[in-house]
Amino acid sequence: MNNKQDIRVVVGMSGGVDSSVAALLLKQEGYDVVGIFMKNWDDTDEFGVCTATEDFDDVVRVCNQLDIPYYAVNFEKQYWDKVFTYFLDEYKAGRTPNPDVMCNKEIKFKAFLDHALSLGADYVATGHYARVRERNGRYELLRGVDDNKDQTYFLNQLTEDVLSKVMFPLGNMHKSEVRKIAKEHGLATATKKDSTGICFIGERNFKEFLSEYLPAQPGEMQTLNGVIKGQHDGLMYYTIGQRQGLGIGGAGEPWFVVGKNIKENILYVEQGDKNEYLYSDALIATDINWIHPDRVEDSFTCTAKFRYRQQDSPVTVTKIDDERVKVTFGERQRAITPGQAVVFYNGDVCLGGGTIDEILKRDQRLDYVG
Amino acid sequence: MEQIYLDHAATTPIHPLVLDTIYSVEKEVFGNPSSVHYFGRKARQLLDEARYDLAKSINAQEKEIIFTSGGTEADNLAILGTARANRHKGNHIITTLQEHHAVLHTVEQLEKEGFDVTYLPIAENGKVSVEAVSKALTDRTILVSIMYVNNETGVIQPIREISKNLKSHQAYFHTDGVQAFGLTDIDVAALGVDMLTVSSHKMNGPKGVGFLYAKENVKLSSLQFGGEQERRRRAGTENLSGIVGFQKAVELVKKERNERIEKYQGYKQQFLQILQEQNVEFRVNGDLDDSVASIVNISFPKTNVEALLTNFDLEGVAASSGSACTAGSVEPSHVLTAMYGKEHECTTNSIRFSFGLSNTSENIETAALRIAKIVNRLTSNKG
Numbered sequence: 001m002n003n004k005q006d007i008r009v010v011v012g013m014s015g016g017v018d019s020s021v022a023a024l025l026l027k028q029e030g031y032d033v034v035g036i037f038m039k040n041w042d043d044t045d046e047f048g049v050c051t052a053t054e055d056f057d058d059v060v061r062v063c064n065q066l067d068i069p070y071y072a073v074n075f076e077k078q079y080w081d082k083v084f085t086y087f088l089d090e091y092k093a094g095r096t097p098n099p100d101v102m103c104n105k106e107i108k109f110k111a112f113l114d115h116a117l118s119l120g121a122d123y124v125a126t127g128h129y130a131r132v133r134e135r136n137g138r139y140e141l142l143r144g145v146d147d148n149k150d151q152t153y154f155l156n157q158l159t160e161d162v163l164s165k166v167m168f169p170l171g172n173m174h175k176s177e178v179r180k181i182a183k184e185h186g187l188a189t190a191t192k193k194d195s196t197g198i199c200f201i202g203e204r205n206f207k208e209f210l211s212e213y214l215p216a217q218p219g220e221m222q223t224l225n226g227v228i229k230g231q232h233d234g235l236m237y238y239t240i241g242q243r244q245g246l247g248i249g250g251a252g253e254p255w256f257v258v259g260k261n262i263k264e265n266i267l268y269v270e271q272g273d274k275n276e277y278l279y280s281d282a283l284i285a286t287d288i289n290w291i292h293p294d295r296v297e298d299s300f301t302c303t304a305k306f307r308y309r310q311q312d313s314p315v316t317v318t319k320i321d322d323e324r325v326k327v328t329f330g331e332r333q334r335a336i337t338p339g340q341a342v343v344f345y346n347g348d349v350c351l352g353g354g355t356i357d358e359i360l361k362r363d364q365r366l367d368y369v370g
Numbered sequence: 371m372e373q374i375y376l377d378h379a380a381t382t383p384i385h386p387l388v389l390d391t392i393y394s395v396e397k398e399v400f401g402n403p404s405s406v407h408y409f410g411r412k413a414r415q416l417l418d419e420a421r422y423d424l425a426k427s428i429n430a431q432e433k434e435i436i437f438t439s440g441g442t443e444a445d446n447l448a449i450l451g452t453a454r455a456n457r458h459k460g461n462h463i464i465t466t467l468q469e470h471h472a473v474l475h476t477v478e479q480l481e482k483e484g485f486d487v488t489y490l491p492i493a494e495n496g497k498v499s500v501e502a503v504s505k506a507l508t509d510r511t512i513l514v515s516i517m518y519v520n521n522e523t524g525v526i527q528p529i530r531e532i533s534k535n536l537k538s539h540q541a542y543f544h545t546d547g548v549q550a551f552g553l554t555d556i557d558v559a560a561l562g563v564d565m566l567t568v569s570s571h572k573m574n575g576p577k578g579v580g581f582l583y584a585k586e587n588v589k590l591s592s593l594q595f596g597g598e599q600e601r602r603r604r605a606g607t608e609n610l611s612g613i614v615g616f617q618k619a620v621e622l623v624k625k626e627r628n629e630r631i632e633k634y635q636g637y638k639q640q641f642l643q644i645l646q647e648q649n650v651e652f653r654v655n656g657d658l659d660d661s662v663a664s665i666v667n668i669s670f671p672k673t674n675v676e677a678l679l680t681n682f683d684l685e686g687v688a689a690s691s692g693s694a695c696t697a698g699s700v701e702p703s704h705v706l707t708a709m710y711g712k713e714h715e716c717t718t719n720s721i722r723f724s725f726g727l728s729n730t731s732e733n734i735e736t737a738a739l740r741i742a743k744i745v746n747r748l749t750s751n752k753g
Contacts, residue, residue: 039698
């Protein structure tokens with residue numbers, strides 16, 4: 001398999017500029033490239049119009065420009081069962097889920113990977129900004145070189161076995177270069193706007209979307225001392241550290257969400273950007289995935305991200321069991337949010353990650369966070 | 371790698387002689403058949419000859435042929451045209467669950483306009499029951515539309531028997547004969563239908579042309595308005611070269627039909643035999659003994675349409691399935707759903723293979739071996 005034309009790479013194409021350029025680069029390198037569009041969500045309106053149709057049309061145009069075959073595959077059922085159900089369950093539990101992490105784990109690098117392999121693919125490729133490095137037969141996940149676009153945060157649940165079958169052609173590039181290449185080659189998607197937000201919600205109003213699936217239960221907004229500050233529209237609409245949309249007037253510093261009481265349907269708010277209740281010094285994470293489980297010691301230091309695009313912070317990780325760790329912060333952290341991912345790094349190498357489950361301060365669980 | 375086409379029910383390659391005909395018409399006769407001068411007359415002459423030949427080919431009169439842009443338009447004209455023109459006689463329409471979408475979506479439109487539609491079920495052998503049609507008739511029924519040959523399974527429907535039972539009823543009987551005409555000798559008088567849809571590109575003619583046969587007494591409102599072409603039933607300048615190409619394709623069909631049937635039947639048997647020899651697990655959907663020679667629909671247990679079709683294409687075999695998968699939306703085949711019921715695995719793992727002029731015994735063998743290899747690979751690791 002030394003000849004690149006004998007290596008089949010199936011590219012997950014979304015109709016966006018990143019995956020278009022990923023396919024272009026692989027084609028230029030001489031691989032046997034096949035483009036596949038995944039349809040994971042049905043938003044067909046009453047006129048039969050659906051955003052997926054337009055995106056697929058873009059995939060078709062780009063693939064025809066590149067002269068590669070293209071197909072579509074439907075994972076609506078898998079997406080609903082594995083990603084959307086999780087998404088709703090987390091909101092029901094008062095947490096702030098990360099569907100992109102779950103989509104990568106269950107759909108793009110599982111259902112899609114399996115589909116690609118059944119088509120005789122040697123690799124799957126996507127337009128993610130991340131890198132895979134092979135050293136001595138071991139596969140590592142590295143940050144994309146574009147700091148601003150690095151997507152390893154969302155890829156923390158990939159296993160080494162999966163990484164051995166993955167290519168990220170954009171990992172060494174900056175977004176501006178990607179746009180430039182797309183323009184130079186006149187790709188149909190060269191000037192297409194990047195998608196923002198959660199894929200299945202798109203440009204729609206988040207609150208409206210969520211209310212179609214979960215009944216909103218308005219309740220009281222209180223300080224931790226029980227002072228009623230107003231009404232909330234439903235706990236699921238708020239996330240820890242949120243400032244906008246609380247509608248608390250009056251003098252003084254702005255108000256922030258610091259926690260939720262699911263049982264009593266109370267949203268906890270406190271005043272001030274630097275309010276003590278927003279801060280914590282450790283967390284417990286579950287669903288831990290280590291990309292190299294054999295290389296992980298019982299306790300070690302590294303850096304971590306608690307949200308996408310956040311700067312790394314030094315932490316000490318202590319294993320509780322195979323699926324859970326305690327993460328102690330080098331310096332206290334603001335607005336750590338249950339349901340979000342915590343992702344670990346050693347330099348450029350992504351070690352893996354998990355889901356933030358409990359927030360701790362001075363070894364006490366901060367029950368008010370939720 | 372040789373690309374092998376096993377999708378002749380979707381469309382067919384144009385016959386070289388048809389191509390020559392179209393070319394010479396386009397080159398030599400550009401007049402508008404409605405014009406009153408020499409150029410118009412030349413065009414009109416060709417149009418009339420084509421109309422005569424095509425009418426004769428189904429034992430009809432020339433004035434009973436309405437040229438259209440193809441099968442879909444002919445179906446629309448037959449259904450919308452008669453329903454709207456005969457509403458005073460009743461508002462009930464009978465069709466089946468396995469019709470082509472050109473029929474199904476058209477009667478759905480009529481439902482929105484207040485018509486009642488009865489959708490007859492389909493047996494597991496792929497056929498509608500003759501008795502069910504009779505039972506569904508009411509004195510308000512104005513139209514029965516049942517396809518001659520199903521486009522997914524190739525199963526031939528009991529049109530003649532149904533028409534016998536409709537003789538004494540006011541309802542018009544329309545049949546979509548798009549998949550039948552190339553392989554069945556159709557005599558509209560003997561068949562007893564009032565309307566018949568025929569399409570050119572399914573029998574090695576050009577795309578964009580077809581006709582609706584509408585018996586002389588059929589009352590039909592036009593769907594488009596403009597000039598007086600087609601006896602005011604279909605306004606618009608005729609697609610002359612397409613129509614003459616269509617005429618040529620039908621001439622060739624008439625001449626070669628038996629030979630083609632024998633050949634395609636041979637391909638079908640050869641194809642199934644190779645799958646068997648290669649120990650492929652499969653079952654044929656619909657009654658194999660009562661289907662047209664060119665179509666076979668096969669279910670491959672433990673697979674799915676997307677993986678099959680993509681793999682086939684990557685290995686140079688073009689086939690298709692009734693489940694539409696545009697932009698990744700997979701609708702299970704409505705035809706197989708009608709036969710087996712909802713959620714049945716055959717509705718999502720079945721492929722239609724259809725044979726035609728571009729096939730040879732050699733490329734059928736090659737295709738069957740490629741398919742066997744793919745299916746065996748896909749099923750081997752799934753126990």
